[in-house]
Amino acid sequence: MNDCITEADALESRVDIGRPVVCVQGLGFVGSAMAIAVANARGRDNDRLNSPVRRAAVEIANVQVRGGGEAPPLYSVIGVDLPNEAGRHRVNCIRRGRMPFSSGDPRMDEALARAHAAGNLTATDDPDAFRLADIVLVDINLDIDWSAPQPEVRFGPLERAMDDLGARLRPGALVIVETTVPPGTCERVIAPRLAAALEARGLPPESIRLAHSYERVMPGAQYYSSIVDYWRVYAGLTVEAADLCERFLASVIDVESYPLTRLGSTTASETAKVLENAYRATTIAFMEEWGRFAEAVGIDLFEIVGAIRKRPTHANMRQPGFGVGGYCLTKDPLFGAVAARTLFGRPDLMFPFSSQAVRTNNAMPLVALDKLRERSGGALAGRRILLLGISYREDVGDTRYAPSQIFVEAAEREGATVTAHDPLMSHWPELDRPVLDALPDAGRFDAVVFTQPSEAYRRLDVAGWLAGAAVDVVDANNVLTDGQRRRLQRLGLDVVSVGRG
Secondary structure, three states: OOOOOOOHHHHHHHHOOOOOOEEEOOOOOOHHHHHHHHHHEEOOOHHHHOHHHHHHHHHHOOOOOOOOOOOEEOOOOEEEOOOHHHHHHHHHHHHOOOOOOOOOHHHHHHHHHHHHHHHHHHEEHHHHHHHHHOEEEEOOOOEOOOOOOEEEEEHHHHHHHHHHHHOOOOOOOEEOOOOOOOOOOHHHHHHHHHHHHHHHOOHHHHHOEEEEEEOOOOOOOOOOOOHOOEEEEEEOOOOHHHHHHHHHHHHHHOOOOOOEEEOOOOOHHHHHHHHHHHHHHHHHHHHHHHHHHHHHHHHHOHHHHHHHHHOHHHOOOOOOOOOOOOOOOOOHHHHHHHHHHHHHHOOOOOOOOHHHHHHHHHHHHHHOOOOOOOOOOOOOOOEEEEEEEEOOOOOOOOOOOOHHHHHHHHHOOOOOOEEOOOOOOOOOOOOOOOOOOOOOOOOHHOEEEOOOHHHHHOOOOOOHHHOOOOEEEEEEEOOOOHHHHHHHHHHOEEEEOOOOO
């Protein structure tokens, strides 16, 4: 007799399969947040008690709403990650009711605590969990190979993830791809991969319904709201898949305040996400040339942009800064060219604006470095630099593709020593080095660079901290106020700002 109990067996014993089971494939910044949001979906929500869409979602989920008290969860949720060190860390955190990383959002932490208390959220590194799934949300990384002659997408991890699903999902399951992918990926990569796995099981390709609905998750203060209180675009490979996707999204998102938008194909939905991010990246890059102009002629571009934003049609105008980072804007603008070349056989379709935007944004951190070099007689060797903020944006504990990494690597190649501080980070994974969690004595350094307007730096008594220190100060991202800059200058400190002359 075999007394061994597998992880999948143990999982099935602690998952309530009396309600629909949702598996979230990938527990990164998006997947963990999605798992928490779905686990918090309820059959009745006091804020939306009379919502016909929500009532329909309850009927779809086949959950009976009880009278009195809080309604039961709509779904049992299982987060699934890889059986490696990072994956197991995320799995163990979710199981214990802890975020795998700093969320920066009390509402997200509260939602995780509610799901943990309700007992309808768990996690595993065993792909056999997909055998229980009625719905799968795909939230895995899709990276670009920057070493290739032309940027190429590494489809291997995505294809292996689809193999895991195709080999295990029950007929009738719905797969919703939330990962940002090159347009055409669902039709030309994912669907054929699933079909092959289903064929090996003797099942027709339509056994699994496939849809695409890209996330707009924004880590930081609005982390949770960017899921449940935000607009969604979606499409299905078939009308049936689109209908099922719509019903699922309506059970998690406040669709009365933030209506869903259905597009005609998964390729259109994929294009919407890529174009959305390419637009943002390009408009940011555009402001860089105006930042250099402002610095050269002695004007304040932030003052100018503030004046222009008074015009309602220009309220979202971008501004110069330390650099563009994160998982999306640094690569997504290239997905159009990748799709044209590799999925549609159209290498003649060029994307010069999008490509140039990526190059411009990657060079932005070097502007701050140039300003330090100018104040060091043209050389950085031996200079001790304190970098304040390493995350790709303020109040987010995420250093993927952070502009700070470009800055540090370039400075150290020239012989400078860089010490990093970040209010949300104690270790820098990409550079495998510690990060200070307390501000050091400024007198130990030759220069201080502010990279992000995080709350911790906004509240800092900068003049008090820097009093008596002989340092160059670079405000690379509009962190310091006019008053702070004037006080530092009265202390005799050299203060320079990106975007200001």
